[in-house]
Amino acid sequence: MAVDQYAITTLAALKAHLNITTSTDDALLEAAIDRATYAIEAYLDRKVVQRRIYEWTTANGYGQLVLKNPPVGHVHFAGYGALGCMTVSSAVSTDLSAVVTVAETRLTLVRVDSSGNETITQINFSNHKTASAIAAVINATTGFTASVASNCIAQRMNRIVGRDIRNAPLLLTYTDQSQQDISGDLERGILYVGRGYDDLDAHFPVGPLSMFVDYDGGFETVPPDIVLACLTLAAQYYNTRARDSSVQSESFGDYSYTLASPSASGSTMPAEVANLLSPWKRYR
Numbered sequence: 001m002a003v004d005q006y007a008i009t010t011l012a013a014l015k016a017h018l019n020i021t022t023s024t025d026d027a028l029l030e031a032a033i034d035r036a037t038y039a040i041e042a043y044l045d046r047k048v049v050q051r052r053i054y055e056w057t058t059a060n061g062y063g064q065l066v067l068k069n070p071p072v073g074h075v076h077f078a079g080y081g082a083l084g085c086m087t088v089s090s091a092v093s094t095d096l097s098a099v100v101t102v103a104e105t106r107l108t109l110v111r112v113d114s115s116g117n118e119t120i121t122q123i124n125f126s127n128h129k130t131a132s133a134i135a136a137v138i139n140a141t142t143g144f145t146a147s148v149a150s151n152c153i154a155q156r157m158n159r160i161v162g163r164d165i166r167n168a169p170l171l172l173t174y175t176d177q178s179q180q181d182i183s184g185d186l187e188r189g190i191l192y193v194g195r196g197y198d199d200l201d202a203h204f205p206v207g208p209l210s211m212f213v214d215y216d217g218g219f220e221t222v223p224p225d226i227v228l229a230c231l232t233l234a235a236q237y238y239n240t241r242a243r244d245s246s247v248q249s250e251s252f253g254d255y256s257y258t259l260a261s262p263s264a265s266g267s268t269m270p271a272e273v274a275n276l277l278s279p280w281k282r283y284r
Contacts, residue, residue: 003037004033006037006047006048006218007037007049007230008048008226008230009227009230009231009234010033011026011029013227014033014231014235014238017235018235018238025238028241029234029238032235032241035237036230036233036237039233039269040226040229040230040233040273040277043269043281044277045068045282045283046068046070046280046282048218049218049222050073050216050219050220051217051218052076052214052215053069053218055067055068055069055213055214055215055217056159056211056213057211057213058211063192064190064191064193065184065191065192065211065213067189067190067191067215067217068189068217068282069189069217069218070186070188070217071186071188071217071218071219072184072186072189073215073216073218073220074216075182075213075214075215076215077156077178077213077214078191078212078213078215079175079177079178079179079211079212080177080179080210080212081173081174081176081177082158082173082174082175082176083150083173084171085131085151085172085174086131086146086147086148086149086172087169087170088100088145088170089145089169089170090143090144090169091143091145092111092142092143095111095112095166096112096114096116097110097111097112097166098112098164098166099111099162099164099165100144100160100163100165101160102158102159102160102172104159105124106124106125107122107123107125107138107154108120108121108122109121109138109141111143111144113143119142119143121137121141123138125155128154129153130151130154131148131151131154131157131172131174133154134146152174152176156174156175156176156212156214158172158173158174158212175211175212179193189217191213193211225279225280228276232276233270233273236270
């Protein structure tokens with residue numbers, strides 16, 4: 001076992017923090033790091049360690065895009081549009097349902113046959129990176145057929161939620177228009193697109209527009225406060241792994257103790273950790 005690819009800290013760092021020199025509890029320590037990483041990312045409402053992010057967002061009339069996962073290391077693509085890439089059809093006329101969904105990381109096919117039996121097929125973009133690759137899987141799936149009109153990167157396919165295609169084929173589209181004029185405050189994750197040249201309307205629509213942004217988001221070097229927060233939280237998870245979490249205080253004769261309360265904000269995050277993380281917390 002090893003810590004997650006995007007863990008905030010390392011096993012060696014946590015063992016040094018706890019002054020542990022043996023390898024007996026390495027698996028427990030690694031699990032504590034992963035748990036702390038996930039808790040911190042949920043608290044901050046952002047991914048911490050830099051990774052590839054695929055995000056659909058809406059630009060306002062001023063051409064501003066506020067991305068969810070700053071800082072931004074590099075923008076691979078920013079664009080919009082709806083060019084047809086693939087047509088998906090139902091192949092069995094007696095099926096009761098044939099539904100297609102294009103979500104964040106996958107295309108899903110849900111088929112219900114004439115006997116009411118449901119079959120779900122998930123085609124992950126991480127394994128099938130192009131429309132052509134996805135179409136090949138669809139054509140190998142009972143109840144569906146697909147034909148490619150224009151090959152594209154799978155992650156750029158526009159989202160479709162629960163479209164039943166028994167009565168009519170579904171044309172899937174992708175963001176084909178690359179936004180050429182783009183600048184931004186990458187540290188804050190704000191992109192400025194299009195507006196502000198000779199003709200204010202020539203480069204970007206006046207009204208809101210849904211855009212797809214493919215970028216590297218998160219910290220290339222994680223700030224020390226976030227690393228310390230992860231070490232502190234992981235250490236707490238490790239040290240209290242056998243304790244009954246419902247018990248907050250106990251007394252033994254003349255001796256008693258009370259555990260520290262969660263942060264004053266009402267979060268379940270310990271106050272010490274919340275204080276370290278507060279400057280980095282994302283507020284919607």
